[in-house]
Amino acid sequence: MSGSGDSTPTPSRAQTEPEFVEIKRRLGTLRYATDSPEHAHITIKPEICARCPHSFCTYVCPAQCYQRIEGKLLFRYEDCVECGACAIACDQGSVTWNFPRGPYGVRYAFG
Amino acid sequence: MSERFDAIVVGAGFAGSVAAIQLAKGGANVLLVEQGTSADRKSLGGGWLFGDDLSEVLPGWEKEMPLERHLLEQRLVFLDEDSSVSFDFRDPTWDSSPHNATGVLRSKTDPWLLTKTRDAGVHLASGTAVERLSTDSNGSVKGVELKGQSYAADVTVLACGSSSSLLSVPLHGVKEPAKVIPAGAGTDPGVFEVYRLDAHSINERFGLREDEGMALQAILGFLPGGVSALGSMITHREVLSISLCLKGLAPDDEDSEAQAVLTAFREHPSIAPYLVAGTRVERGEQRIPTQGPFRRRLFGPGFLVCGDAGGFVLRDGLVLRGFNYAIRSGRLAAETALEAIRAKDAGATQLGKYRKKLGQAGVLAEFSRNDSGLEKFLWSPRFHQSYPHVLTELMHQIMTENGLPKKSIVQTLREVRRATKTSRRALANDALDVGGLV
Numbered sequence: 001m002s003g004s005g006d007s008t009p010t011p012s013r014a015q016t017e018p019e020f021v022e023i024k025r026r027l028g029t030l031r032y033a034t035d036s037p038e039h040a041h042i043t044i045k046p047e048i049c050a051r052c053p054h055s056f057c058t059y060v061c062p063a064q065c066y067q068r069i070e071g072k073l074l075f076r077y078e079d080c081v082e083c084g085a086c087a088i089a090c091d092q093g094s095v096t097w098n099f100p101r102g103p104y105g106v107r108y109a110f111g
Numbered sequence: 112m113s114e115r116f117d118a119i120v121v122g123a124g125f126a127g128s129v130a131a132i133q134l135a136k137g138g139a140n141v142l143l144v145e146q147g148t149s150a151d152r153k154s155l156g157g158g159w160l161f162g163d164d165l166s167e168v169l170p171g172w173e174k175e176m177p178l179e180r181h182l183l184e185q186r187l188v189f190l191d192e193d194s195s196v197s198f199d200f201r202d203p204t205w206d207s208s209p210h211n212a213t214g215v216l217r218s219k220t221d222p223w224l225l226t227k228t229r230d231a232g233v234h235l236a237s238g239t240a241v242e243r244l245s246t247d248s249n250g251s252v253k254g255v256e257l258k259g260q261s262y263a264a265d266v267t268v269l270a271c272g273s274s275s276s277l278l279s280v281p282l283h284g285v286k287e288p289a290k291v292i293p294a295g296a297g298t299d300p301g302v303f304e305v306y307r308l309d310a311h312s313i314n315e316r317f318g319l320r321e322d323e324g325m326a327l328q329a330i331l332g333f334l335p336g337g338v339s340a341l342g343s344m345i346t347h348r349e350v351l352s353i354s355l356c357l358k359g360l361a362p363d364d365e366d367s368e369a370q371a372v373l374t375a376f377r378e379h380p381s382i383a384p385y386l387v388a389g390t391r392v393e394r395g396e397q398r399i400p401t402q403g404p405f406r407r408r409l410f411g412p413g414f415l416v417c418g419d420a421g422g423f424v425l426r427d428g429l430v431l432r433g434f435n436y437a438i439r440s441g442r443l444a445a446e447t448a449l450e451a452i453r454a455k456d457a458g459a460t461q462l463g464k465y466r467k468k469l470g471q472a473g474v475l476a477e478f479s480r481n482d483s484g485l486e487k488f489l490w491s492p493r494f495h496q497s498y499p500h501v502l503t504e505l506m507h508q509i510m511t512e513n514g515l516p517k518k519s520i521v522q523t524l525r526e527v528r529r530a531t532k533t534s535r536r537a538l539a540n541d542a543l544d545v546g547g548l549v
Contacts, residue, residue, distance in 0.1 A: 029394050062369065062370075084274030101240055103147060103238035105146075
């Protein structure tokens with residue numbers, strides 16, 4: 001089933017959605033097949049994340065898969081759009097980046 | 112149990128599909144591995160196919176391939192904060208076949224390319240991702256591993272896109288020792304959104320007849336210093352696509368900036384009216400190679416690299432082109448591989464002929480632009496930030512009626528230059544940069 005579209009609101013520069021709503025809105029247009037957790041396609045090393053000076057991963061991920069919550073780095077692979085930004089952002093050696101096993105992961109229907 | 116092939120192609124996008132078909136036509140036993148399927152695609156994007164590159168590999172493609180509108184109108188829009196100045200070029204000679212440029216949407220073209228590979232006799236493993244390359248003790252590529260099994264080939268053609276981790280493993284080159292490239296290195300963020308809008312509305316809104324299409328390139332002049340973006344809107348048959356390629360984002364800003372930039376582009380008073388009543392049906396992010404093919408590893412013992420994986424994307428401050436180079440590099444990689452297979456030699460020197468072929472075909476010459484004065488100018492803060500403002504300010508001053516007698520254009524230009532703090536020296540430097548090229 002294709003993702004539910006959302007109509008563009010009447011253009012209004014004054015109206016800005018909170019960032020997390022906007023992200024959920026657009027992630028909602030995507031279709032995923034989620035592999036089981038033991039086959040998570042990206043892994044992190046928490047002991048390295050604990051010492052990370054920048055946490056760039058939390059900024060670059062377009063799907064907000066990386067979050068710092070109460071000092072701990074949490075990563076969820078389910079929303080990943082497989083762009084590779086975190087592979088570049090992590091220069092600490094924590095992120096191991098791969099594509100999901102075919103045909104899991106994000107799948108595009110229209111573009 | 113391992114199976115042996117003459118060649119294995121990784122990735123069935125434009126580069127990989129073309130390479131696989133060309134290899135099969137040359138009599139090679141080819142395995143093509145693609146992580147997506149026709150129904151569940153991993154590829155994203157759309158744009159223009161220029162000219163006739165595909166006809167060497169797929170004659171009659173223009174009649175068979177599912178294509179979008181052909182390009183009739185090219186717009187260049189300088190977006191200031193709220194106003195804009197556009198240049199519009201319409202060329203009716205582009206209406207007749209073969210078209211100057213034909214629109215493609217990967218949701219339609221990629222499944223078609225997959226069926227053509229099967230028609231050509233390629234062994235296709237779809238819905239499967241290559242786990243790693245198989246190498247021998249010297250670092251020569253001997254094949255691939257997928258689903259826990261090894262598949263061997265004389266030559267492995269890597270058409271795995273801009274973010275693959277396959278190129279991250281140490282691979283021995285001709286002269287250099289092993290070099291590890293992180294997945295996605297040398298790329299900038301790219302966003303692609305698809306809006307559904309019926310064909311009639313598109314025609315009415317853009318002044319197009321049935322198969323005619325428009326490409327809009329936008330210079331986003333209102334971005335914070337150091338950030339540049341190339342925005343694009345394309346009319347497809349029943350869909351509008353919006354895309355952005357961003358440059359200069361700091362890593363601790365990247366995603367929120369990318370979001371903000373796309374929203375600002377989409378909501379700009381000169382862009383938003385075109386999207387009214389459109390339904391956004393998809394949005395994805397992928398990485399766009401920025402450095403061209405010169406800074407990437409294109410070949411080595413047992414392997415060749417083509418398409419985005421080889422950095423074959425032409426990107427300056429005005430254009431973003433990849434499909435044609437994917438096709439050409441894929442075709443030339445296949446030719447090189449066929450010669451190597453016949454010669455029973457897949458060493459680096461033999462496969463190095465790929466580079467020579469790329470040079471002779473004129474592919475590499477187009478990328479030397481990337482380092483030229485023109486490229487610097489087109490990505491410069493002045494082109495991306497000052498000029499949009501200068502142009503809109505100029506037009507505003509010339510065209511706005513305020514009851515006072517009109518000043519001469521020269522006088523207006525001087526005032527605008529002063530108001531936008533554009534020095535004569537800056538303008539002269541730009542003129543030299545650009546003028547020196549013509």
